[in-house]
Amino acid sequence: MTTVLRSRFLRPSSVLIAGVALASLLLPPLLDSGKQTVFVLFTLYVVVTVGLSLLMGLAGQISLGQAAFYALGAYTAGLLAKHGLPQLLALAAAPVGSAVVATLIGVPVLRLRGHYLAFATLAFQLIVLTILAEARGITGGDIGLGGIPPLLPVLNQGQDSELDLNSPLVYCYVGWLVAALVIVLTRNLVRSRPGRGLRALATSEIGAAASGVAVGADKLKVFTISAAYAGLAGGVYAFFLEYLSPGSFPILLSIQFIVMATLGGLGEVWGAVLGAAVIVLLVQVLQAAASQPGLPRQAPAILSYAAYGGVMVLVMLFLPAGLLPTLRQRLSRGRG
Amino acid sequence: MSALLQYLISGIATGCAFALVATGFVTIHRVTGVVNFAQGGFAILAGYVTFSALRAGLPHGVSELLAVLLATAAGGVVGVISIGRRGTPLLASLIITIGLGFLFYAVEVAIWGDQPLQFEGVPGVFSLAGLTLQRQYLLIVAGAVVSFAALLLFFNRTYLGKIFTACASNAYAARLAGINVTRVGIAAFAVGGLLGGLAGVLLLPLRSLTFDSDVDLAVNGFAAAIFGGLQRPGAALVGGLVIGVAEALVAGYSHASYQKGVSLVLIVGILVWQASRRAQAD
Amino acid sequence: MAEALLEVRGLTVRYGAAVALADVSLQVARGEMVALVGPNGAGKTTLLNAISGVIRPAAGRIQLSGRVTQVPEGRQLFADMSVEDNLRIGAWSVRQRDPAAVYELLPRLRELRGRIAGTLSGGEQQMVAVGRALMSTPDLLAIDELSLGLAPLVVDSLAQYLRSLNRERATAILLVEQNVRLALELCPRAYVLEAGQIVLSGSAEELASSAAVQAAYLGGAPEPVPVASGGEDAEA
Numbered sequence: 001m002t003t004v005l006r007s008r009f010l011r012p013s014s015v016l017i018a019g020v021a022l023a024s025l026l027l028p029p030l031l032d033s034g035k036q037t038v039f040v041l042f043t044l045y046v047v048v049t050v051g052l053s054l055l056m057g058l059a060g061q062i063s064l065g066q067a068a069f070y071a072l073g074a075y076t077a078g079l080l081a082k083h084g085l086p087q088l089l090a091l092a093a094a095p096v097g098s099a100v101v102a103t104l105i106g107v108p109v110l111r112l113r114g115h116y117l118a119f120a121t122l123a124f125q126l127i128v129l130t131i132l133a134e135a136r137g138i139t140g141g142d143i144g145l146g147g148i149p150p151l152l153p154v155l156n157q158g159q160d161s162e163l164d165l166n167s168p169l170v171y172c173y174v175g176w177l178v179a180a181l182v183i184v185l186t187r188n189l190v191r192s193r194p195g196r197g198l199r200a201l202a203t204s205e206i207g208a209a210a211s212g213v214a215v216g217a218d219k220l221k222v223f224t225i226s227a228a229y230a231g232l233a234g235g236v237y238a239f240f241l242e243y244l245s246p247g248s249f250p251i252l253l254s255i256q257f258i259v260m261a262t263l264g265g266l267g268e269v270w271g272a273v274l275g276a277a278v279i280v281l282l283v284q285v286l287q288a289a290a291s292q293p294g295l296p297r298q299a300p301a302i303l304s305y306a307a308y309g310g311v312m313v314l315v316m317l318f319l320p321a322g323l324l325p326t327l328r329q330r331l332s333r334g335r336g
Numbered sequence: 337m338s339a340l341l342q343y344l345i346s347g348i349a350t351g352c353a354f355a356l357v358a359t360g361f362v363t364i365h366r367v368t369g370v371v372n373f374a375q376g377g378f379a380i381l382a383g384y385v386t387f388s389a390l391r392a393g394l395p396h397g398v399s400e401l402l403a404v405l406l407a408t409a410a411g412g413v414v415g416v417i418s419i420g421r422r423g424t425p426l427l428a429s430l431i432i433t434i435g436l437g438f439l440f441y442a443v444e445v446a447i448w449g450d451q452p453l454q455f456e457g458v459p460g461v462f463s464l465a466g467l468t469l470q471r472q473y474l475l476i477v478a479g480a481v482v483s484f485a486a487l488l489l490f491f492n493r494t495y496l497g498k499i500f501t502a503c504a505s506n507a508y509a510a511r512l513a514g515i516n517v518t519r520v521g522i523a524a525f526a527v528g529g530l531l532g533g534l535a536g537v538l539l540l541p542l543r544s545l546t547f548d549s550d551v552d553l554a555v556n557g558f559a560a561a562i563f564g565g566l567q568r569p570g571a572a573l574v575g576g577l578v579i580g581v582a583e584a585l586v587a588g589y590s591h592a593s594y595q596k597g598v599s600l601v602l603i604v605g606i607l608v609w610q611a612s613r614r615a616q617a618d
Numbered sequence: 619m620a621e622a623l624l625e626v627r628g629l630t631v632r633y634g635a636a637v638a639l640a641d642v643s644l645q646v647a648r649g650e651m652v653a654l655v656g657p658n659g660a661g662k663t664t665l666l667n668a669i670s671g672v673i674r675p676a677a678g679r680i681q682l683s684g685r686v687t688q689v690p691e692g693r694q695l696f697a698d699m700s701v702e703d704n705l706r707i708g709a710w711s712v713r714q715r716d717p718a719a720v721y722e723l724l725p726r727l728r729e730l731r732g733r734i735a736g737t738l739s740g741g742e743q744q745m746v747a748v749g750r751a752l753m754s755t756p757d758l759l760a761i762d763e764l765s766l767g768l769a770p771l772v773v774d775s776l777a778q779y780l781r782s783l784n785r786e787r788a789t790a791i792l793l794v795e796q797n798v799r800l801a802l803e804l805c806p807r808a809y810v811l812e813a814g815q816i817v818l819s820g821s822a823e824e825l826a827s828s829a830a831v832q833a834a835y836l837g838g839a840p841e842p843v844p845v846a847s848g849g850e851d852a853e854a
Contacts, residue, residue, distance in 0.1 A: 017593065056427065060427055062427060062430060062431065064434075105604070107611075108607055108608040108611035108612065109607050109608075109611065111611040111614055112607065112610060112611050112614060114566070115371045115426070115427075115430055116562070118371060118373075118430065118553070119371065119558045119603060120603060120604060120607055122551075122555065123555060123599075123603040123604060124600075124602040124604070125558075126551075126555065126596065126600055127597065127600045127601070127604075130596060130597060130600075132591070134593065156485035251551065254354075255434065255438065257576055258434065262431055266427075273503075285544070289508035298445050298446070298449060299443050300449050301441075301450060302442050302445050302446050303442075305438045305439070305441040305442035305445065306438075306439060308435070308438045309435040309436060309437070309438030309440075309441070309442060310435070310439065311435070312431050312432065312434060312435025312438070313417065313432050313435040313436060313439070316415070316424070316429075316431050316432045317421060317424075317427040317432070317436070320424075320425075320428055340851075464655050490647070495706065495715070497702055498699070498707060499707065499710065500707070501696070501698075501699060502696045502699065502707045505696040505697060505698055505699060506694055506695070506696050506697070508672075508690065508694055509690065509694040509695065509696060510696075511672055512670060512672065512687070512688050512690055512694070513687075513707055513708050513710050513711070513750070513754070514711035514754065515707075515710050
């Protein structure tokens with residue numbers, strides 16, 4: 001039994017990790033600025049997806065409102081920085097804001113057995129979107145929140161030349177760093193004693209409760225952590241775009257996070273990375289395909305709905321463990 | 337006063353439609369444990385089919401019937417895919433229903449586009465206490481009353497209906513009695529499709545038809561369903577009426593955009609209340 | 619041996635990597651009463667579930683020349699439904715859904731017919747569970763833990779019902795029972811299941827007097843009875 005559990009969290013060899021890290025470090029300068037933006041968003045999606053994957057894989061719960069925590073983090077950081085808080089402090093406040101709100105939702109909802117969190121978080125996201133759109137005085141409403149200062153300083157070099165550190169390329173590395181931080185943090189968490197308790201939780205709620213794991217409290221912890229990750233990613237997003245509007249955080253974005261997490265493999269840190277990468281690439285391909293001349297105006301929408309829906313259904317039916325565990329199994333079978 | 341009456345009547349009518357969606361949630365959840373995220377999609381699908389059938393020259397009644405039948409079939413298909421495979425865990429089933437909801441979107445946008453459409457309900461108006469109201473309100477209430485009566489008879493008086501209740505009550509014992517619980521679960525999905533389809537053909541003539549308005553219906557229906565903890569159809573009916581009326585009152589007396597907030601706040605409120613009761617019970 | 623109603627041969631059941639049953643063979647003849655005893659976790663319920671077709675064996679054969687219905691451990695009634703509805707649902711797999719025949723055998727159920735099953739006493743619930751299983755007119759009644767949580771008097775009367783059921787309808791009974799004394803009293807033949815394997819089998823008398831069974835299930839070695847008469851009887 002323990003070997004089964006452990007193998008689910010077995011890490012890819014350190015060589016592979018080093019390879020992935022190195023490749024992702026070398027990649028950004030080779031991209032044009034448009035693709036660099038995609039890369040930045042990819043790193044942020046990784047951060048959100050790692051958290052969501054943890055929630056779904058370890059706590060067996062699903063959040064349809066992860067984009068709302070992303071939005072909360074973004075607006076927290078954006079508003080605080082705009083009103084004079086140093087940028088790094090504002091960024092640090094982003095995960096805290098999201099985590100506090102998640103705790104407030106989670107305390108009652110996670111006490112109920114069943115999948116109430118799914119609809120509660122969906123409702124929560126709709127509420128957040130409504131508030132962001134209605135509280136014009138604070139958030140700028142539907143028009144959006146502009147004038148967010150950049151994260152990094154603009155250096156004056158002599159009289160005329162300025163070195164702006166806030167290029168997409170630099171944000172690629174900011175995103176990379178944040179993602180790396182979250183990955184390391186999560187891996188340690190999963191291997192820790194509480195992490196092992198959580199894994200028991202995923203296997204059987206009743207069993208975990210019987211063996212003394214405080215089911216509700218641990219679910220709450222994972223939910224809060226996942227919200228904090230989303231908030232952190234949102235904070236970076238705010239500084240990267242320097243502009244926020246409710247339209248940037250649709251329900252579809254929450255769904256996209258779910259698709260990434262399920263595709264990669266629930267409860268899998270590296271699965272989240274893989275899932276996010278595959279979906280980001282898929283979206284690029286779909287966008288290119290849908291913008292072919294001669295296709296109807298709705299083609300991009302149809303393609304993306306079909307892709308998200310199709311991936312969720314097919315993965316759950318035929319690849320329920322997700323891409324990464326399946327690949328790993330194939331590999332080890334090939335070797336052994 | 338007459339304004340209040342107007343709000344009440346329109347609220348009761350929409351509430352009846354929410355209650356139908358809610359009962360779909362409850363029927364499916366009781367038997368299978370799955371929260372069906374495609375539930376709102378059945379209503380929208382039925383709306384689109386009615387639109388096309390009417391446009392193709394089919395009369396009222398036939399169009400709606402066709403739409404409800406198709407929604408029932410769609411419910412069955414969602415059931416087969418989400419729970420038909422042996423050993424599909426609950427979370428996977430739930431994710432599959434979300435995915436199928438998005439496949440609905442893809443199909444609907446491909447066939448009917450992404451612009452709002454409108455189809456006619458029952459034409460004409462009626463007067464009540466000096467108010468002039470659309471006949472469609474009457475039809476919604478009548479349709480819902482008949483549906484609930486039929487559902488009540490089915491669950492409480494027929495052998496097949498009791499099989500549903502038995503599976504909900506104790507799936508293990510039902511299996512030992514030789515009942516194929518998965519098949520009953522798929523049938524429950526079909527009933528969910530039927531109820532969602534009914535809500536769609538009754539309510540949507542009063543609203544515009546867009547593919548993604550299923551979220552609104554599903555959220556309202558879910559809010560109504562959790563009045564009874566996703567277990568009791570009767571409580572879901574009460575929940576639907578409360579939400580319908582509350583929304584109509586909020587829309588009437590304050591800002592229309594706060595209307596949406598009613599069910600959302602109710603969801604959170606009810607969950608908190610149920611959780612605190614549970615905490616006391618523990 | 620009489621015609622075999624149930625023949626289990628080389629049955630192996632796995633839960634994931636864990637082996638719940640290993641190469642189990644067992645027979646029940648038509649109209650026979652057989653006890654299956656053994657400690658908790660030996661795999662008795664798993665064996666019944668495999669026989670009932672609820673779980674799939676990894677290997678082995680289960681041959682049934684008739685209908686088997688299980689009375690599950692803990693009664694597992696449809697708690698929020700009436701007694702009569704519980705009975706009628708038990709008849710799902712057969713045409714005849716009128717509980718009259720079961721009421722005849724268990725008259726108490728007729729009195730309780732309108733009551734909600736979950737509100738009954740433990741003994742009454744067990745009676746409903748047996749009645750519900752009988753609705754499918756089984757040739758073999760597989761009972762999981764008849765006496766669990768019930769008062770001795772209630773158990774006695776349930777045992778009486780089973781005896782008359784066996785006598786009058788020739789229904790075979792496979793009884794899984796913690797109370798080995800009761801099991802061996804009721805059933806002329808028994809199997810002992812330990813850690814997923816049949817370790818002993820034979821007539822109730824043989825088993826009752828075997829030292830191993832005495833030690834493990836009947837409260838220690840043959841008691842040094844002061845007045846040592848020929849007390850072979852397993853009576854307490």
